[in-house]
């Protein structure tokens with residue numbers, strides 16, 4: 364049997380891609396789940412089921428994938444709207460607020476996703492939490508010269524910050540904007556809207572991974588009786 368997580372990601376990516384309409388401008392998110400949505404949008408274009416789509420990407424990874432699947436691309440300084448954005452998340456709470464940034468792409472993701480007329484989040488069932496911060500650290504993109512003072516401020520807010528290090532790289536993860544990522548453990552995120560603004564107010568912070576009040580629809584992939592199913596929140 365295939366890996367259940369992969370099955371869930373594929374199915375939920377396909378379900379989101381099925382909602383894309385012809386003649387629309389689509390925000391293309393980042394991550395392994397959205398990668399399937401990008402693949403299926405490309406396949407629908409190829410088969411003629413979908414016509415006249417323009418993608419606006421949220422990262423280098425999304426751009427590479429969109430080009431691989433021959434999705435025409437544009438940029439935010441050219442398009443006048445984003446009809447729909449599809450993106451993954453690291454945690455989703457019952458109010459559809461999110462933690463994003465596991466792929467260090469949350470800054471561009473927040474710009475594109477929050478501009479979209481409809482923002483669809485694609486996740487596997489393991490991403491649903493009662494309270495944000497329960498399972499995932501909060502990513503904060505910081506300009507390199509400000510890392511130490513920003514980490515001190517994050518500690519004063521009750522967080523435990525750590526600089527994100529590369530896996531196959533000796534040194535820190537560098538974002539598509541050339542900045543660094545600080546991941547912060549908060550014991551409890553009781554008021555995500557206030558924390559989002561407070562952190563973004565620290566000089567040197569570019570953007571944090573709290574997405575509050577941005578999501579319209581969450582598509583959740585689950586495996587029931589060895590079959591992948593998708594439900595909508």
Ligand SMILES: O=C(CO)[C@H](O)[C@H](O)COP(=O)(O)O
Nearest residue numbers: 394395396451464465466468
């Ligand atoms: O926010 C993100 C990247 O910055 C991703 O959307 C998030 O990490 C989910 O990724 P995946 O679908 O691979 O679990």
